[in-house]
Amino acid sequence: MLLKIKANQLLNLEQIPLIHFYDFYNCILAMVENEEAQIVHYLGYLINGRKMLMIVMRTHKQSVGELHIGVTYAPTEYLSFTANHKMFQLFEREIFEEYQVKMLGHTQLKPLRNNFENYEFYSIAGENVHQVAVGPVHAGVIEPGHFRFNCMGERVAHLEIRLGYQHRGIEKLLLATPFTINRAAILIEAVAGDSAVVNALTFSEMMESALNLLDEKNEQGEKDEGEIENLKMIRTLALELERLSNHIGDLGALSGDVAFLAPAAYFGRMRGEFLNLLLLLSGNRFGKGLIRPANNYYTVTITDINQIEKKLDELNREIxxxxxLLFSTQEIIDRFEGVGVIDYQTALKLGVVGVAARASGVSYDVRKSFLPGYYYNLEQQNKNINTKNKNKNTSKNNGDVLARAETRYFEALDSIRLIKFLLESLRKKIDQQQMVKSKMDLKDVNKKVLPISSVVVAINEGWRGEISHLMITDNMGQIIRYKIKDPSFHNWPALALAMRDQEISDFPLCNKSFNLSYCGFDL
Amino acid sequence: MSKVTLERTLEHTFERIGKLVNERLSKLLFNRFEQGYRTTKYPDHLIHIPSPYRGRPEINFECDYSIMNLCAQNCPQQALLISEERKGMDLGKCVFCGECERLSEEKFIHFTTDFSLATARHEELFLCDENPLPKIEKEINEKIRKLFGRSLQLRQVSAGGCNACEQDINVLNTPFFDLSRLGIQIVASPRHADGIMVTGPVTKNMQQALMKTYKAIPDPKIVIAVGSCAISGGPFYQSSEVVAGVENILPVDLFIPGCPPHPLTTLKALIDYFKVTL
Known part of the structure; x- marks a missing residue:
């Protein structure tokens, strides 16, 4: 019933069969129940004054991922998916808040990012229950969010997370007219600073397919395959550097949270070194301004490559x-083990993605399932992603803090391996042409007009997990909906669940082991 | 002995110590040896940031008018003002994306690696012929310097934004920058603070929390706006969900531009403004 599509495929809205809500509903339920389908997007939008619902689901055939898209007219109310399948929880709340569609049987149908005047927190009644309120201003230098614990003594019975403090209205700003790519790119890079590279990459891939930028022929009437390969290589390099810096930073923060200050200090400094490598590549420590549609703003010379490689070798050894030291210290293992457990079944039911999912044994990784960008070429060259937990002493992938920490460590090592391979390939190219440069002028890209009545879904693996953007244009070529989905949107409920029956003092540790984005959620 | 052999010998020695005495202790000591002493001597020794870094822009107002106009029209942040009467660039609005540098092929604007960007007055963020360099003048607020120059406690409030500014403030506490060696600390409670560092465009949802934090700080207090969001709303200057700049609701003493500001920009701003002495 739903249409099978590819990532980054330009679709006409009319290609997607408009089905009755009854069929839409049953089809999705069947997919979730029979095929272990997961949600990528579930959103509302307005077209010609009518409220619509669109869903993008993902299934797996062996290790190959498939996307399915469906559209229907939005009913005024319906029996919520959440009543049976918790992974819909936040998606349905979002549609309820933005498009006032009422979901029956949804127990948490309340505002998500705005209208907090009459917000009611879930509360457990009883003589021994007390509430602890934390935030929005926290003790450290971190983003704002409010955590409400229902505790019995030290034990957490329930945690409710209320976000929205960072709501800046990015999706609304992206609809502004006239739409220019360089303005949009700056907004996209400000969705989440720590994920600036992956967001810019996803946006660029979407624009490239919508405007058909990479298929342009040069003066001789040939596609410049070499240039496109360079483009993709540098992007993958930046993406892996971003992943590396954040994973290493997280390992440091985890050590800091259990008061093992030596690794906290060492990892903290190393994270800075990776950010400096990103600066060497792009001029910004977070890679802002590097990736643009059909373009990367960089010039890589042989000295840069040697410099990055030398630093990488040094850091690899230190990591x-x-x-x-960290993983062989018994006190640390003791603090990490068995805390904040999300088991395999729960992870599947909640639709957890990324590092958190892999730590619970769900092997999904966009880089492997959908092979976006240069990952396809890497697969061809037998350099596939290999992030398996190789620690023989402790590895269980049982979804506790230790498993998440180890997953980060092994993914960081794998990123180093990929970056080294990319640098080696780049060096060969540079030998031939001195310097690898960018392709197209943004001035020409800006003049292009978006295709009418179209939909594009782009998907990538950020360091937190699956990031996806979806764009819908109307019959004038105007963007009417731009949806950004950060992996945190899937994972915040998992953090709340991981805290059940834990000591309240374990919260900082659990929170850090997920390290979810507030701003990527609030938009 | 070459560096690599030395490292191997060191590793080997510690491994043997581990087997003979205590494995964990030997790992702790070995890592301490390997990491060494990494803290920068800044401000006594200068640091150079690699050339791709986009720092203080050098503006050539002698450049062709049409090029200047092209840059102004294509600036995604509308940070460039080009008219007959007035020409200049607003560092508070700029996100240092480098679009103008590319469009003008460095004839109009060139981003240098100079990380000194902060000012104490908003109007001085506007770079023009009369004001080509952002600087913090010596005579400003001598009282504040006497009070806080040797010991400064700051509270940070994240009021929207993208978390990049927060992360680059956090970096100041890593061993390389080691902010505490200058007597500056980022504290957990506003009651312990001498001022606040605000990041983000101040979303409407965070306005109340920011004001409460500000009021909890004892007088006299400093407000520092970090990042282009906190100064002018940054990328979100057109949004109806933000206040677009701390200055709209609080008096700001120090402006630190950047998207996000390089840790050295922030460090230099704090040293210059509070005349920190080592």
Whole structure:
């Protein structure tokens, strides 16, 4: 019933069969129940004054991912998916808030990002229950969010997370006219600073397919395959550097949270070194301004490559040594093990993605399932992603803090391996042409007009997990909906669930082990 | 002995110590040896940021008018003002994306690696012929310097934004920058603070929390706006969900531009403004 599509495929709205809500509903339920389908997007939009619902689901055939898209007229109310399948929870709340569609049987149908005047927190009644309120201003230098614990003594019975403090209205700003790519790109890079590269990449891939930028022929009437390969290589390099810096930073923060200050200090400094490498590549420590549609703003010389490689070798050695200290210290293992457990079944039911999912044994990784960008070429060259937990002493992938920490460590090592391979390939190219440069002028890209009545879904693996953007245009070529979905949108409920029956003092540790984005959620 | 052999010997020695005495202790000591002492001597020794970094822009107002106009029209942040009467660039609005540098092929604007960007007055963020360099003048607020120059406690409030500014403030506490060696600390409670560092465009949902934090700080207090969001709303200047700049609701003493500001920009701003002495 739903239409099978590819990532980054330009679709006409009319290609997607408009089905009756009854069929839409049953089809989705069947997919979730029989095929273990997961949600990528579930959103509302307005077209010609009518409220519509659109869903993008993902299924797996062996290790190959498939996307399915469906559209229907929005009913005024319906029996919520959430009543049976918790992974819909936040998606349905979002539609309820933005498009006032009422979901029956949804127990948490309340505002998500706005209208907090009459917000009611879930509360457990009883003589021994007390509430602890934390935030929005926290003790450290972190983003604002409010956490409400219902506790019995030290034990957490329930945690409710209320976000929205960072709501800046990005999706609304992206609809502004006239739409220019360089303005949109700056907004996209400000969705989440720590994920600036992956967001810009997803946006660029979407625009490239919508405007058909990479298929342009040069003066000789040939496609410049070499240039496109360079483009993709540098992007993948930046993406892996971003992943590396954040994973290493998280390992440091986790050590800090259990008061093991030596690794906290070492990892903290190393994270800075990776950000400096990103600066060497792009001029900004977070890679802002590097990736634009049909373009990367960089010039890479042989000296840069040697410099990055040398630094990487040095850091690789240090990471292994410091991690060996961290993961062999018995007190630390004791604090990490068995805390904040999300088991395999729960992870599937909640639709958890990224590092958190892989730590619970769900092997989904966009880089493997959908092979976006240069990952396809890497697969062809037998350099596939290999993020398996190789620690023989402790590895269980049982979804506790230790499993998430180890997953980060092994993914960081794998990123180093990929970056080294990319640098080696780049060096060969540079030998031939001195310098690798960008392709197209943004001035020409800006003049292009978006295709009418179209839909594009772009998907990528950020360091937190699956990031996806979806764009819908109307019959004038105007964007009427731009949806950004950060992996945190899937994972925040998992953090709340991980805290059940834990000591309240374990919250900072659990929170850090997920390290979810507030601003990517609030938009 | 070459560096690599030395490292191997060191590793090997510690491994043996581990087997003979205590494995964990030997790992702790080995890592301490390997990490060494990394803290920068800044401000006594200068640091150079690699050339791709986009820092203080150098503006050539002698450039062709049509090029200047092209840059102004294509600036995604509308940070460039080009008219007959007035020409200049607003560092508070700029996100240092480098679009103008590329469009003008460095004839009009060139981003240098100079990280000194902060000012104490908003109007000085506007770079023009009369004001080509952002700087913090010496005579401003001598009282504040006497009070806080040797010991400064700051509270940070994240009021929207994208978390990049927060992360680059956090970096100041890593061993390389080691903010505490200058007597500056980021504290957990506003009651312990001498001022606040605000990041983000101040979303409407965060306005109340920011005001409460500000009021909880004892007088006299400093407000520092970090990042283009906090100064002018940054990328979100057109949004109806934000206040677009701390200055609209609080008096700001120090402006630190950047998207996000390089840790050295923030560090230099704090040292200059509070005349921190080592």
């Amino acid at each position: 292994i040594h410091v991690s060996s």
